[in-house]
Amino acid sequence: MEQITRRLFEMQDLKYRDFNAKLIPDTDKEKVIGVRSPQLKSLAKEMQKSGYWEEFLQELPHSYQEENVLHGYIIGSMKADISVVLNYLEVFLPYIENWAVCDVISPKIFKKYPEMVYDRIKVWLKSEHTYTVRFGVVSLLQFYLDEQFRPEMLDLVADIHREEYYINMAIAWYYSIALVKQYETALPLIESRTLAPWIQNKSIQKAVESYRISDEKKAYLRTLKIPSVRKK
Secondary structure, X not given: OHHHHHHHHHOOOHHHHHHHHHHOOOOOXXXXXXXXXHHHHHHHHHHHHHOOHHHHHHOOOOOOHHHHHHHHHHHHOOOOOHHHHHHHHHHHHHHOOOHHHHHHXXXXXXXXXXXXXXXXXXXXXXXXXXXXXXXXXXXXXXXXXXXXXXXHHHHHHHOOOOOOHHHHHHHHHHHHHHHHHOHHXXXXXXXXXXXXXXXXXXHHHHHHOOOOOOHHHHHHHHOOOOOOOOOO
């Protein structure tokens, strides 16, 4: 929608655009307008109240990063039937091109339908699309490491064997939070050293950075890092 694009350019901050573009190096800088998150969230709420959000969600692909982020915010705050939310989400997922768009999508309604969403997550984790897989992992991290946690989820993530940096970083992030929230259950997997070395070490690195893990546990986790193999 042209009026939305015009609104976004009216909020443009060129210095912020230059900063933000560096965080998403895989995205063409020309596709980044430079609008801060609070402004995007405010616009998303305005669109939902005025009723023209639906037309915007149907116009894919978008041209700019901020349009995609706006799309993600709208889905994340939708109060429609869960099947409707999931439909909008699955239409959008293949169009996500970077982690910044992927990670802003956090549908609050997921908490009300953990079984249905979990079934979808298991499908997303097997996708060929990088950011659909990442979204699945991040969803497990956000919604399934507390009362909805199941030990099988640790293995579900461990079964992902991909080369993409942004998938593996999400996996390491997931295990680091699992070590914070579900230490006794997650620890045996780390002790087994069956994860890829980079994921194992990055998971431990991020976990020991948390103030929610005791110094004693941090010291032990450091002993579980896999030494890098030097090429001769």
